[in-house]
Amino acid sequence: MEATQDRVTYINAGHTVRSWLLTIDHKRIALLYLVSITFMFLLGGMMAGAIRLELLTPPGDLLDSDTYNKAFTLHGIIMIFFFLIPSIPATLGNFLVPIMVGAKDLAFPKINLLSWYIYIIGATIGIIATLTGGLDTGWTLYTPYSTAFATTNVILPATGLFITGFSSILTGFNFIVTIHKMRAPGLTWFRLPLFVWAQYATSLVMVLGTPVIAITILMVILDRCGFGIFDPKAGGDPVLFQHLFWFYSHPAVYIMILPAMGVISEVIPAFTRKKIFGYGFIAASSLAIAIIGFLVWGHHLFTTTQSMYAATVFSVLTFAVAIPSAVKVFNWAATMYKGSVSFESPMIFAIGFMGLFLIGGLTGLFLAILGLDLHVQDTYFVVAHFHYIMVGGAIMGYMAGLHYWWPKISGKKFPEVPAKVAALLIFIGFNGTFFPQFIAGYAGMPRRYHYYPPEYQVLNVLSTMGAGILGIGYLMPLCYFMWSLKYGEDAGKNPWGVLGLEWTIDSPPHPHNFHTTPIITSDPYDYPEMAEALGAHTGHAPAEVAHV
Amino acid sequence: MSSHAYDPAATVRSYLLVFGALMVFTALTVAAAFVNMGALNNVIAISIAFTKAALVVAIFMHARGSENLIFFCIFGGLFFLALMFYFPLIDLLSRGLLGIPGK
């Protein structure tokens, strides 16, 4: 094996700060994003810690009401807009989509860099807004509270969100064009890895939805300046704001979960050494989720003045979106059936994902039932439900992907034992944090209050303890990934011994990914063939050399 | 990047024709707005606007003769725009039908 320092990789191609900040290499931009979103994750995590500590006791003794309102607002905004939405697409997607389609870079490398700068500008404004008084409207910015009554500065953080939206739009736009136009010869649509399909579906949501939230936030800013678009006094309709807001923000959940599903679709066949079951169904279900996801947003409005007829339509359509989600879970389970499953750390995260996503998805069906939703709307039941999807689903998927591709990204192996421990801690800590909240919510504890009746204290103490374990679980990867950079052994091209175009190139990859353009001659996940010729690169590998 | 030969004279002629048609439609839509036809006014105004838009997209923006992907973009965008109109609209139009205040 060639020693890492002897050849040019994307990491050692330049050592100056300038070479990183002005890079147009998609792999370096992925790392820039990785560092920035990790920072935002820690920031949002601190807010979560403050909330959990406050809720340890029934009276509001740690934070006063205003501070508590700001803490949960900023927790939501930072975690959703600055961490979860860019998480997998902007890091793993940026790194892997061009490699998986056999291209040297994304279609528009400079726009890719621009999207990172836009993200940084938006995040900086967000942080400045936090330091100069915060925001107390809840992450949903509901009118007329955000336009007429909020005592904090709404315009500044809203501007930050508006700007960050464009970073997301540009990423999605870049992926769509790349997947359409940059595929290597022979790489037909149905030979694409499922991760790419998931990124494509995600990008559709980003491109179609994000502009709507941008214009909606702009209207809130204008209203705050004295316009009257959503102002009830002027005849405006706050429910219209909710329609426009959730037109994006419900599909935004699929921006978070679809890429995680893409990761799981890669990890499961890899550690089962088996061709994925129902490739076409998994690919199509990604698109189905992206499109049906645009038809269900009204279930957030069941307790508003939305008409009962519209609510019924939205309720039925919400059930429909469960079908493609279930198709995926069944196909993953079928892939594992009679496979030679091995439990490396990415696989433990992936199995954890399946369990948590299942609970999150099924409780989502509770909330789609009109009658039941009246009972649990705006309680901790909802909080637990969406954390099961967005933390249990999306972050577990992100962790699975990060562990799976870390040897490719860094060129180093990380220690397996602490990684397995971290995976278990996260799974246990997560359930400890959020399962009690289902019970508390069903028993009637409303969200967004820092005072609560003493009978909920046991559940809240359990939840805060779980959050402590979860926090340790999230900090551990930070430590052993850092450790592996310095002390880890060289990973080689294919440390897991799995299939996929990204595992045929050097780790870390050359700045141009491929020395010669690969020509794809077979389907992905052709594991039975691999069993016959183990060790040799067969199947989804460059078979010939193309000259361009 | 079209494979068929590019005819400069025909192109300029088509641009001028489209410009003329757009002017005629503008005059038409203004004239129609002065006549009270009830709800039909809106239908006419929007139909004319769509016709004008189609001309601009097809000729000025060279969608005519483009690859299918471009049409996929245009109609995909319009489809999701229609969704954004459709659902708030069914909400608005069916409010109050139940006779329960606030629903």
Add this chain to the structure above:
Amino acid sequence: MSDGVSTGAVNRLQPHFATPAQQYETATFGMWVFLVTEIMFFGGLFTAYLMYRIQYADAFAHASEHLNITLGCFNTVVLIGSSLTMALAVHSARMNKSKSIVFWIALTMILGSIFLGVKGYEYHHKWVEGLFPANWFFQAPDAPRQRIFFSLYFAMTGLHATHMIIGMGIMIYISIQALRGAYTSSWYTPVEVMGLYWHFVDLVWIFLFPLLYLIGLH
């Protein structure tokens, strides 16, 4: 670009593309995807307009009477004219005529400036009349509902004007490049893409004009 691969296009080929054809198709497809995002961006405002127009049809019609139909018509003609000149600029690029690219872009910018000037005059007029939808709004009987109309009027036309200003910035850049002889008949992708953007701005106005100016005439 009709003669396929020529040296001009090959020199312009970025390293991550295989062929000039791929690079050209990627750029134009990319612009169309971007325009889809623009459709959705303006779409939010159009949704708000649609919902309020249905609820407050009369107030909207009365509010619309405050707009100057003559200036609106004039601006429509000017903007459609600028779309024609822009199409001719792209045509000149295709015909390998750098000088006429600059000529047509300059004409487009003049027409665009006239549009913005008229728009500015209209804004000023509304401001003086007290129709700007802030707290010092005039107190007519159904003023609150009319205030929504003017909120949407300023938001929609303001966003449209912002797009025009951005477009004119792009035009300045493209004309400088054209003067340097950057565009030939084998590589003029930026001109084509700029054209798509400008025509989109025109498209938005084609819908704004009847929706804002023509609803209170009969």
